[in-house]
Amino acid sequence: MQCDYFDAGACRSCTWMGQAYDEQVAAKQARNAELLAPWPGTVWLPPVTSPESGFRNKAKMVVAGTVEAPTLGILDRAGGGVDLRGCGLHDPRLAAAMPVLAAFVTRAALTPYDVPQRSGELKHLIVTVSPDGSLMVRFVLRSTESVARIRKHLPWLAEQLPLEVVSVNLQPAHKAVLEGEREELLVGSTLPMRTGDVLLQLRPQSFFQTNGHVGAELYRQAAAWVADLAPTTVWDLFCGVGGFALHLAAPGRRVTGVEISEEAVTSARTSAAELPGVTFVAADATAWAPAQPAAPDLVVVNPPRRGLGPELAGWLESSGVPHVLYSSCNAVTLAKDLAAMPSYRPVTGRLLDMFPQTAHFEVVTLLERVGR
Template structure:
């Protein structure tokens, strides 16, 4: 028997009669806090979370087709002592030196462990976030689950290309990069990207479409459930004339949507993502167009359907106002933050929530993706 609930902050309060987490770091690492809960019960927890956040039961809760080794990106923090892993739960200053992670592939494990040994042997100083000293800040590994391609990026406080060129990974690496972050903020995002070996992108194939991904570009972290999201969106936009995809990234939703509508336009503020989206559209034979713009700066949106896939902070209030005043017939809102999504949905006056689907993008964690489909004609 399992008694469980989800806290407001997304944490889980769970009592389990028979627990058996597979990860050796479970209980200390800040990663998979639901690993000891049977997967069917995890889905039930997430169903409840979505219902509480949005105010109605989801019509479906779609499981991830793969629940181990599913992440296509991991950002491993590096301690001053060169522990390479994740932060201890509730202690941002404490590091778990991860030797085996069940979220990414065994090959990624091998690369991470080899890189730790390499950094120790070469005497590369880890970065101290308190003193703002040292060099090595993060190790980022991105993978194409359906292509086998892999990107490895050392995020450092100063260029380290010559030394990184000496690293010999034990598994396939198509792109070895040095991302430079000279700022004080603790982030794996690079202000400058230097190529050590290979190219500056890797490819992933989703639902028959090939997407190029860069170090800093947003991409759904679970390729298997990303295909479920694409299927849902394509179903909902099929036959429409004009679709605007706001927060479009590298075109993951815009390009598939373009195959079933007359016009598909993606709007994205990150120039690199827009460049890659245009390249992805061209290489996939898609007629999708992409604009470099902040969503909140848009005025009237001349669209039958608007797709929203914002960051965790939700849709900018100005953008919500512009959408309502533009009056598209349908809105499709994807979110990894159901609580914020619920707040935003309440502001879409004159729209009715027709469909709500929860997609388990993040097995063994409290997080869940939701797809809300709204039609014009009535208040929520």
């Protein structure tokens, strides 16, 4: 992939930009093999690759510059705006929305936040596109000062873009935090995101895989492995908006998703409204799992980059659960967690290139308790 921003030195976020894609995938496979070498019996399936560009369904843009000439992108070292509205990683429909959103900043007189001066109102624009092309647009503001103007000019924006959800998020603190806790819906409430055979309902503060193509393959692979095991009870820990739980739903199977974010659980419950046997709980998975009276046939874990941690890994080790499906965005912490669970061995696994042009990758493994 060629990128003018990278070539000009304006943005170096994609550290592997310019490297041939097959070389990128091979390097990720080599790194994965190095980290998981202590488990040599694992059967590795061919990697899932991604389009090299246009794969991101979500754009997180820092807003800087002026009302008359806003920049949407990142900040340079001095805190000035670097406009990246033509980023090649974004779904083309996101790229097409950026000039319109920049014009809206001017029309609604939304003063971009100036980090060095600690002044201004609009900090970020977070935009998500669904497979059908509809948009969720979130304005991250320092205060409510400009909310009335956003409301006033929303009819114009709705004429220009296929808006499904519009919200404002308040992040008053002067620190490098993308968003705050308070969210106010202005238009709609959920963005329908079809992934594989499942229609997920995404609310503004809910996590969702930003690479829809590879995310669908991840859920498809998990469903195939679980179909062979045919468990009657499944826990999906760190379930987010319910991607794994909803794809693993089946007649006669009880699936419980656990997620600390109430917003994500609300999304998951909306998606599962007509699915018997699927429930979601808003709780800390690390505390929730050990507190249950009995363990399930299968546990799915999809933790953040820090991994499971010693407490949850220790509970799994002593739980007696026959199988664990572990989806990891950080193979370093995956290896650490596996070392803390010697009663399990990876039976099969697959690397998924969720993040082209970078060294990051996803890996999913099916673990089996030794001696079953």
